[in-house]
Amino acid sequence: MLELYGVRNPERDALLRSAGDARTREDREADVSVAVTDYARMESRAWKVEEFQDSVVPGLLQTPDNAGAVLRAWNPGATPRWMEHTLAARMARQRRLTDDDLLQLLAVIGEEALRRPVGGKEVMRAQLRHLVDVSALSNVELRVLPTAVGAHAAMSGAFIVLRFRDDQDVATTHSRGGDIYFEDVEPFAQTLRRLLAAALSQRKSVAMIAAIRREMDMSTRPTHGSELSDLRGASWHTSSYSQSANDCVETAFLPDGGVALRHSKHPDGSVLIYTRREWDAFLKGAKDGEFDASRA
Numbered sequence: 001m002l003e004l005y006g007v008r009n010p011e012r013d014a015l016l017r018s019a020g021d022a023r024t025r026e027d028r029e030a031d032v033s034v035a036v037t038d039y040a041r042m043e044s045r046a047w048k049v050e051e052f053q054d055s056v057v058p059g060l061l062q063t064p065d066n067a068g069a070v071l072r073a074w075n076p077g078a079t080p081r082w083m084e085h086t087l088a089a090r091m092a093r094q095r096r097l098t099d100d101d102l103l104q105l106l107a108v109i110g111e112e113a114l115r116r117p118v119g120g121k122e123v124m125r126a127q128l129r130h131l132v133d134v135s136a137l138s139n140v141e142l143r144v145l146p147t148a149v150g151a152h153a154a155m156s157g158a159f160i161v162l163r164f165r166d167d168q169d170v171a172t173t174h175s176r177g178g179d180i181y182f183e184d185v186e187p188f189a190q191t192l193r194r195l196l197a198a199a200l201s202q203r204k205s206v207a208m209i210a211a212i213r214r215e216m217d218m219s220t221r222p223t224h225g226s227e228l229s230d231l232r233g234a235s236w237h238t239s240s241y242s243q244s245a246n247d248c249v250e251t252a253f254l255p256d257g258g259v260a261l262r263h264s265k266h267p268d269g270s271v272l273i274y275t276r277r278e279w280d281a282f283l284k285g286a287k288d289g290e291f292d293a294s295r296a
Contacts, residue, residue: 035179040089042170044096047104048163050192052154054110054145056118057127059090060097061107061134061142066127067091069119102139104163108195111147114212121216128213132277135206144205145195153194161188207285210278217273234260 043049051058056070067090071083078086096103114131117124135142145152161171171188172181182188200208234252252260259279261272274282 035174036086036089039172039179040093042162043093043103045164045167046162047165048106049103050106050161050163050189051159052108052110052145052192052195053113053158054154055116055158056113057109057131058105058107060094060103060105061131062090063123063127063130064091065119065123069123073118097134097137097140104139106141106143106192108143108145108192108199110145111208111212114144114209117216125213125216128209128216129275131209132206132213132275132281135202135209136277141202142205142209143196143199143202144208145199146208149198152198153191159188159191161185161192203281203285206281210274210281214272214274214278236262238264 049060051060056062057066059067062070064087068083068087071086071090072078075082097105114128118127131142134140157173159171159173161169163169168183169185170181170183171185172179199205234254236250236252238248238250248264250262250264252262254260254273257276259274259276261274262270
């Protein structure tokens with residue numbers, strides 16, 4: 001047909017490539033729901049995302065394994081092609097957290113979402129570690145809403161507010177019946193302000209995430225046997241502030257960058273393993289007095 005209308009080599013090749021690219025996009029989007037593609041396009045234009053999630057980790061912060069488990073639970077009959085393309089679309093959205101065109105993210109996450117072992121404990125431990133790591137990004141504000149607060153402003157469920165520089169802001173909720181978009185975002189903004197007032201600070205939120213990860217770590221990590229034998233060659237250090245060498249906490253810096261803690265009275269007992277980022281956050285909190293009994 002191109003030859004019939006006199007379209008020659010360079011122009012013809014360009015049109016064929018363009019048509020091929022369009023077919024590839026259409027094929028890919030045919031395997032991803034309309035709701036997913038519509039939301040991704042809107043989010044790609046936003047400069048900021050404000051989100052509350054009470055049952056899962058926000059999609060922008062999910063690891064591939066965690067996201068895969070969420071998608072399989074949502075659509076147990078999904079084809080491998082649908083899973084591949086939907087997961088790829090979710091991971092592609094996350095690139096804006098580190099790209100030149102930085103997306104600002106404010107995420108409030110219910111504590112229940114952090115304790116639910118989506119994908120199993122190993123997957124969730126990796127997810128929690130990822131949250132600790134991504135919280136260090138200057139464009140990410142991560143806040144945890146503790147279960148202990150009881151009733152809160154968003155008992156009706158999760159929501160997202162998309163902020164635009166050159167267009168009207170939009171809020172959205174997600175359900176089995178599809179996504180619902182709202183032009184009046186103020187009710188959601190008010191709800192978010194109330195959630196932030198009840199949520200932990202960023203530093204305390206990261207500390208809670210690290211603590212939940214350690215709880216999962218201890219529930220799956222053997223305290224005797226091969227793993228402890230790997231620590232027996234570690235160089236343990238006692239604080240110079242300790243009154244007795246037989247009654248203090250000892251630390252060891254591990255080859256993988258982690259930090260191990262144990263009680264000197266029980267060298268073959270339980271061992272706590274921290275990542276270096278978790279350890280540094282703990283030390284900073286201790287120096288700032290966040291763990292003083294008077295502030296409990």
